[in-house]
Amino acid sequence: MEPLLEVHDLHKSFTVSPGPLGGARRRLRAVDGVSFSLLPGETLGLVGESGCGKSTTGKLIMRLLDADSGQVLFRGKQILSLPPGQMRPIRREMQMIFQDPYSSLNPRMRVGDIVGEPLKIHGLARGEELRAEVLRLLETVGLGEAHLGRYPHEFSGGQRQRIGIARALAVRPSLIIADEPVSALDLSIQAQVVNLLQDIQEQFGLTYLFIAHDLSVIEHISDRVAVMYLGRIVELSEAEELYRAPRHPYTEALLNAVPVPDPSLRRPRKLLGGEVPSPINPPTGCHFHPRCPYAREICREAYPPLEDKGGGHLAACHFSGEVGKFRKDRS
Ligand code: SF4
Numbered sequence: 001m002e003p004l005l006e007v008h009d010l011h012k013s014f015t016v017s018p019g020p021l022g023g024a025r026r027r028l029r030a031v032d033g034v035s036f037s038l039l040p041g042e043t044l045g046l047v048g049e050s051g052c053g054k055s056t057t058g059k060l061i062m063r064l065l066d067a068d069s070g071q072v073l074f075r076g077k078q079i080l081s082l083p084p085g086q087m088r089p090i091r092r093e094m095q096m097i098f099q100d101p102y103s104s105l106n107p108r109m110r111v112g113d114i115v116g117e118p119l120k121i122h123g124l125a126r127g128e129e130l131r132a133e134v135l136r137l138l139e140t141v142g143l144g145e146a147h148l149g150r151y152p153h154e155f156s157g158g159q160r161q162r163i164g165i166a167r168a169l170a171v172r173p174s175l176i177i178a179d180e181p182v183s184a185l186d187l188s189i190q191a192q193v194v195n196l197l198q199d200i201q202e203q204f205g206l207t208y209l210f211i212a213h214d215l216s217v218i219e220h221i222s223d224r225v226a227v228m229y230l231g232r233i234v235e236l237s238e239a240e241e242l243y244r245a246p247r248h249p250y251t252e253a254l255l256n257a258v259p260v261p262d263p264s265l266r267r268p269r270k271l272l273g274g275e276v277p278s279p280i281n282p283p284t285g286c287h288f289h290p291r292c293p294y295a296r297e298i299c300r301e302a303y304p305p306l307e308d309k310g311g312g313h314l315a316a317c318h319f320s321g322e323v324g325k326f327r328k329d330r331s
């Protein structure tokens with residue numbers, strides 16, 4: 001099967017202005033050589049702490065930001081250098097769902113107009129046909145006719161995310177980049193929205209890049225998972241394998257951080273030693289070494305390449321074979 005999306009060695013840096021105490025302008029490497037591909041109908045979970053470059057990766061693919069270098073191929077076609085006219089039909093096929101549904105919905109527009117707007121812009125429907133299509137989309141996400149004339153503030157967070165999903169679906173995309181679509185919602189609502197995303201994936205044959213900062217959110221929806229740390233992918237594998245036998249200490253630490261369902265066990269855990277280092281001045285060698293319980297001398301000196309540790313399970317760690325020692329029991 002040909003991949004729907006291929007990302008090759010994507011890079012993006014930002015210039016950081018000096019702080020109030022002065023100093024030089026510096027470069028922040030937000031995305032530092034990211035590569036992966038997505039098969040049609042697949043869900044790839046992209047996970048890491050905030051600031052690791054997940055959202056930037058999504059925006060580079062969507063061309064909401066310009067990459068410094070690298071390639072993005074959609075249906076085999078390099079899209080980063082496409083002129084706007086040729087990008088337009090491809091942009092229709094790639095839609096993004098955002099973390100905060102409220103700020104991405106125009107507060108002065110009625111829900112019917114919000115969902116219908118992309119259909120109008122792309123000339124896909126008008127008049128009665130438009131109304132019928134909007135209604136069909138709202139029903140697909142569990143809303144209905146009674147909601148057509150209402151404004152975003154009249155809805156709960158979960159409902160607003162449903163509206164955002166309906167709007168993304170309107171143009172019949174093939175790829176959806178969901179950037180932390182449930183992070184702002186209550187736990188009980190999160191599962192409903194993830195279930196909805198799963199249902200519509202099946203119904204419309206969608207492919208997902210599902211961005212999250214928490215491995216538990218994407219466990220059941222992901223076919224494969226990529227873990228990012230300071231701008232780089234440090235582990236990428238089949239989901240079931242990654243949860244069962246992680247090969248990178250950072251992934252193991254994230255798995256240990258997954259909340260335990262029994263509330264009596266929900267005490268704060270010491271998850272990771274130290275703070276997330278600054279991407280402006282990342283540590284030498286393996287970026288994870290200041291926080292890593294497995295770190296040794298070589299980790300300070302040499303960055304471990306992302307390589308196949310067997311069966312297509314990629315990890316960037318000199319001691320990936322030892323990972324698992326600090327795994328907490330999840331049951
Ligand atoms: Fe830890 Fe070393 Fe592996 Fe980096 S390379 S994750 S510091 S053991």
Ligand code: MG
Pocket residue numbers: 050051054055180
């Ligand atoms: Mg983000």
